[in-house]
Amino acid sequence: MIKAKSKPIEEIVDYITPYRDVLIVGCGGCVSVCLAGGQKEVNILQTELELLRDKTKTDGQFSGFTVERQCNEQYLGVLDDMVETADCVLSMACGAGVQLLAERYPNKPVFPAVNTIAIGVDLDVGLYEERCRACGECVLAYTAGICPVTRCAKGLFNGPCGGTNGDKCEISPDINCAWHEIYTRLKAQDRLEDILKIHPPMQWQNQIKRTIVQKGYEQRYHQE
Amino acid sequence: MGTTTEINTDTIQSILKQNKKQIKLGLAMCAHCSLCAESCFLFVSHDNDPEYMPSYKFINSIGKLYKKKGKVSRQVLEDMRDLVFEKCALCTRCYCPFGIDIPALITLGRNVCRSQGLFREYDREW
Numbered sequence: 278m279i280k281a282k283s284k285p286i287e288e289i290v291d292y293i294t295p296y297r298d299v300l301i302v303g304c305g306g307c308v309s310v311c312l313a314g315g316q317k318e319v320n321i322l323q324t325e326l327e328l329l330r331d332k333t334k335t336d337g338q339f340s341g342f343t344v345e346r347q348c349n350e351q352y353l354g355v356l357d358d359m360v361e362t363a364d365c366v367l368s369m370a371c372g373a374g375v376q377l378l379a380e381r382y383p384n385k386p387v388f389p390a391v392n393t394i395a396i397g398v399d400l401d402v403g404l405y406e407e408r409c410r411a412c413g414e415c416v417l418a419y420t421a422g423i424c425p426v427t428r429c430a431k432g433l434f435n436g437p438c439g440g441t442n443g444d445k446c447e448i449s450p451d452i453n454c455a456w457h458e459i460y461t462r463l464k465a466q467d468r469l470e471d472i473l474k475i476h477p478p479m480q481w482q483n484q485i486k487r488t489i490v491q492k493g494y495e496q497r498y499h500q501e
Numbered sequence: 502m503g504t505t506t507e508i509n510t511d512t513i514q515s516i517l518k519q520n521k522k523q524i525k526l527g528l529a530m531c532a533h534c535s536l537c538a539e540s541c542f543l544f545v546s547h548d549n550d551p552e553y554m555p556s557y558k559f560i561n562s563i564g565k566l567y568k569k570k571g572k573v574s575r576q577v578l579e580d581m582r583d584l585v586f587e588k589c590a591l592c593t594r595c596y597c598p599f600g601i602d603i604p605a606l607i608t609l610g611r612n613v614c615r616s617q618g619l620f621r622e623y624d625r626e627w
């Protein structure tokens with residue numbers, strides 16, 4: 278799922294300082310799972326901000342509410358009245374959620390309270406690791422399930438660069454070379470021919486806003 | 502969940518009041534035809550366990566709260582939390598031939614739980 282991390286509190290305070298009443302909106306989806314922006318984190322942020330305002334003796338109110346998913350309009354209606362009376366909104370969802378809120382409430386400043394980091398895996402409670410950058414042309418089939426876009430510092434598609442240092446990447450002795458891992462795993466599976474073919478450069482699709490239409494839905498969402 | 506055993510019935514009742522029409526209609530319209538069951542991937546992947554039936558989930562969450570006029574114990578709400586958070590992904594894919602918006606009703610169940618500090622704890626040690 279999507280992994281995010283809370284922004285430094287000073288940055289958040291900077292955004293909201295000009296405003297009186299602040300509505301903090303959590304998301305019950307990915308950011309709840311990675312402990313960045315669920316209901317619990319909304320409560321914590323609200324308390325932190327209240328304490329800071331107490332210190333500076335500025336007035337204004339904080340309130341918090343968590344919707345089930347900020348990336349789906351269907352779950353946002355419940356916010357309408359709350360947003361109406363707030364002076365600004367702090368969203369604790371990923372960038373998609375923040376943007377949908379900002380679209381729905383074009384007259385209200387909507388600020389992100391977290392940094393959206395990656396599509397990643399759960400290693401442990403509170404510990405996550407990036408695995409995918411949503412490039413739109415997944416190459417895992419021939420890279421033994423290891424993502425060169427995410428794991429190789431240069432995002433190479435046709436074998437390692439000249440800087441490979443044994444099994445390490447040239448940018449740091451602490452980082453494994455993705456292509457070394459790809460080679461090792463493919464070799465063990467007797468599939469080395471998979472990387473002998475030259476793969477054309479990626480047609481980077483993630484430079485513009487992509488729309489995802491699943492198979493079978495093309496007619497329904499056909500656009501000119 | 503924590504130490505508190507208090508329930509703020511007023512908050513629950515205000516959520517019920519605000520959404521009365523939708524809840525009442527949903528409860529009245531459900532014909533218990535169980536056609537929604539097959540459309541829920543969780544029902545199918547849990548060996549057709551009836552507790553995963555979309556209709557079961559809304560009737561036993563917001564439906565139950567509505568019938569009891571919001572007067573429920575903390576324990577009942579905790580069980581409800583498990584039902585609406587653990588047994589539904591809110592994928593919005595369930596299909597009711599009578600047009601009941603089941604995910605919206607389950608969402609209301611979640612709203613009530615959240616209003617009492619009950620939600621899915623992803624850092625809970627199992």
Ligand code: SF4
Nearest residue numbers: 304306307348371374
């Ligand atoms: S808004 Fe972002 S964090 Fe929330 S469910 Fe959607 S994708 Fe996940």
Ligand code: SF4
Nearest residue numbers: 409410412415416424
């Ligand atoms: S190649 Fe890497 S970044 Fe692209 S979709 Fe596959 S895992 Fe994601």
Ligand code: SF4
Nearest residue numbers: 429437438446454455
């Ligand atoms: S050393 Fe390996 S991981 Fe690092 S940039 Fe070169 S090929 Fe990519």
Ligand code: SF4
Nearest residue numbers: 541589590592593595
């Ligand atoms: S919204 Fe819930 S009940 Fe409906 S299909 Fe998805 S998981 Fe099943």
